[in-house]
Amino acid sequence: MSEETGGNVINPNSMSIIVTKGSLDWAYPPFILSTTAAAMGLEVTMFFTFYGLSLLFKKLDLKVTTLGNPAMEMPMMGGHMAMPNLVSAIPGVGRMTTVMMKNLIKKKGVASIEELRELAVEADVRLIACQMTLDLFEYSQDDLIDGVEIGGAATYIEVATQSHINLFI
């Protein structure tokens, strides 16, 4: 091991995730994977940056949009309704889509993000909020749930050099 990279040793049972997105749909992959990995005995770190930072807010108000989601379809009356980008311009569509998604989540027994986040905290998943994002969007640690560390790129890179699995979501 070179001197420059210190003496970092990779823990084979460890995973890190960079969380960059803060919409309701995109909040699921990082929290599902982090909680499951923790349940399977892995040491997990999540680094929240840019829009992902909002997933650490005390009060979550997550939304889903059809915009930029060209493959989005919603089950409806036995079929599937396409949600083209165009309809996102219609007032109220964003709210309607969010309500539809939240109803589906409840109906199908899928955990809420609040629940998964609580399970992540309970399972000692290490949560790091990006300092630069806090500065950029004018938030402070008071806006975030308890137990969140603050760090920057170097903090994450150190974690990544020690983690066996590193994901970017």
Added chain:
Amino acid sequence: MADKVLDAKGLNCPLPILKAKKALKDVPGGGTLEVLSTDPGSVADFQAFARTTGNELVEHSEEGGVYTFLIRKK
């Protein structure tokens, strides 16, 4: 008879695994946990969970859409 039974029916991925992991905390080493699930994905998932964590999946079965898993704690 298992040492503990977890009813995870109606719950979707990854909740059956997360709740099973929690329930295993109340099971002594060598003891067993029975999990009931309606999530078809839990069949592959409990096998992977067992392989990764070293807890043994003693048996699993399905009846009327309900999957039963018997896990022996490491």
